[in-house]
Amino acid sequence: MARRGRQALFFLLPMLILVVAFYILPLILTAWISFTPLTNWRVRDQLDDFVGLENYVNLYYLARYDPDFHKVLQTTLVFVTFTLFINVVGGLVLAILTYLIDERISLAYRLLWLLPRMTPLAVFGLLWYYFFYGGPQGTLNSFLLKLGVIDEPVRWGTDPAMLPYSAWAIIVFVNGLVGVSYGMIIFYSAFKNIPRELIIAARVDGARTWEVIRHILVPMVRWHIVFVTVWQLLSLITSYTHLFVLVQWSVVDKWYGTTLALYVFNTAFFDVKNQGFAAAAAVILVIIGSILGLVTLRIMRFSQMISPPRGDI
């Protein structure tokens, strides 16, 4: 056993070093900073100046009383839930469609869905900036004006009358468009690995297309569904780049377009540059992420899926 342990360590070591250098150490550093009053990167004076739990207490009061922060929390919840749903279920639906249609069309179709992911962030942001722009020159507005659906241009993401739902719809839509291709690619390649005979056998057994999907395709990729769900959950909790662009260019309302991750980023590097406070929020974010990740694995019964190996290799 000791020998196997050592062997395992040998193979895991390179990865462990990377994890320690780029994850554990920054985490410890963040946790450290969260107990200091660090602002404006005055590292020399403030990094060893402990204020105890002050940042956490502030965070608590903010969460309790600050209406803007409430919006951030709500937005986070809505954004993560709905975008996750689109990313997993939408990805699955797209993968099934592309799997069932003719290979050449399927390839073009998959490439099309990959475009948002391959487009540089700034270009992508600009696209939506023009699309949802509040003036009459905005793509959506000018289109709807021409069609006569609306009489006046609509400020899609910022008009208080439509908040918060319009802003939420936009951020979920834009992020879903980027994220859905990930699930699609993973699920599609998983489908491609299912032996053709299984599908034929199901057909011979009398399964219609819908029953093949339900009884063969989806159950056979359940592993991949768990993986994509957890992966997307964690990345949605922590990602902020697309939201940053949307908020910064005022495509959407500032608070109903900001999730906790973006809030941490803005607090640390952009608005007030209060790194100590941001670090405290980041630590909370990591804790939430870890718990949610574990809960998801639990709900999806991950442990039951790991079957014991058939040999003692």
Add this chain to the structure above:
Amino acid sequence: MVEVRLEGVTKRFGRVTAVNNVNLTFGDGEFTALLGPSGSGKSTILYLVAGIYKPSKGRIYFGDRDVTDLMPNERNIGLVFQNYALYPHMTVYDNIAFPLKLRKTPPEVIRDKVLEVAKFLHIHELLDRYPAQLSGGQQQRVALARALVKEPEVLLLDEPLSNLDALLRIKIRSELKRIQKELGVTAIYVTHDQSEALAMADKVVVINRGVIQQEAPPDTIYNEPRNVFVASFIGSPPANIFPATMDYTEEPCINLPGGTRHCVEDEYAGVLWRMKPSKVIVGFRPEHAEIVENPVDGRPVIVGEVYTVEPLGRENIVTVASEDIHLKVITPPEVRPEAGELVYVAVEKGKLMLFDPQTEVNLRYIAREWSQGG
């Protein structure tokens, strides 16, 4: 149950013609083996009958019913794949129950039927397991159970035994035959193992490059191969085949390798006189010849030099080189000539086969067709 008929069926995949203008009848309740080398179109025929492929041309009938345009689930067939294709995420029970569930059979009926077929195939103790927890032979039975639980009219088997070891194969082979007869189901069995085909089938269909070569009971396939392909495909080792020139001075005689001559039996004489080919293709089975020291009167004899002797315990395979032709002869174990020794290969009376060099068809069949045609 039902008779399966293919009428002028052709199947193309792009430029490949996998099955070419096939006319075939699989008798009601009969066990038919489809035998042919790899890539000959056996699986394609099976899948055409199953409805997985649509023919490019021709029609398929189950009895009087034209099923050409019917989906697999509308045909009432059971199909067993070479790799079994069990659903890995379902237990054995669910695998067998799957076709019934799709038919919206009531759960109690499903239960009864699954248990019945599982008992019949001796897998009722495995119902809670997953396919990955079964041995090859057990998986094969589960696949068979899944095909049989539908009570199909036609049972299609695509090399179902090829993943099993030799002993198990022989055991299951007789079991399969018994099951088929007991159920009276029309069975089509794809294999490239000739001993399997000859041992199990009521009728053997030999196919090559998508074209039917011969369709006959096993002993006919073995004793009277219709053409050179069938003769050289069946038997282990297969028949010796070589070209020879003819001589018609008094009666049709074959100039055999090594310089001997053999004047043909009456059944061939008529055809040869009429066709007068300058050459024929000659064939005989290794088990229909013996090694002799002196040529015996009347029997066709070939002179040659012993090339190798392979002792197999029960018998020996002696290879004799005559001119540039290698002939194999099966001999009793005590016959062990030295390599290089000069010997005579004598073929049993009436066991020499002659084929038309152009069409490669057995002259016996040509003679028969002529006498029938007038």
